[in-house]
Amino acid sequence: MQTALSNAVARLEAVLTREIDALNGGYRIDLVETAGRKNQSLLELTRLTREVGPDMLDVPMRERLATLRSQLHENQSVLARHVEASHEISGIMARSLEAAESDGTYSSRPEFAGRVR
Numbered sequence: 001m002q003t004a005l006s007n008a009v010a011r012l013e014a015v016l017t018r019e020i021d022a023l024n025g026g027y028r029i030d031l032v033e034t035a036g037r038k039n040q041s042l043l044e045l046t047r048l049t050r051e052v053g054p055d056m057l058d059v060p061m062r063e064r065l066a067t068l069r070s071q072l073h074e075n076q077s078v079l080a081r082h083v084e085a086s087h088e089i090s091g092i093m094a095r096s097l098e099a100a101e102s103d104g105t106y107s108s109r110p111e112f113a114g115r116v117r
Helices: 002-025 031-049 059-101
Strands: none
Touching (some): 002 031, 002 059
8 A cells, every 4th residue: 555655656746846847947848748647646646545544654654745745835836926927928918919909099098198100
């Protein structure tokens, strides 16, 4: 049981490390594939730990699971930062397109007032 759990934790750690490194380093990564691997790993962990209480795990495994929890929090933080950046970028692009399409004639927004095309 502990061997299967250890292997499942190792697989999830590898997926998380790869995703965190790619996002922090600006490397391309297939987020759909990565999400699928994370979902599969989390499902596997859930199934393996369904009948296991903390008292049934040895100290090294409890420590490893605590480390995994920290890594999951880091992954969540990195993903949130990238989603926030995507929203900012899309907002900038939308405002740029709006500005490019408008000559300011019917706009009450001061940044368009008096613009001539």
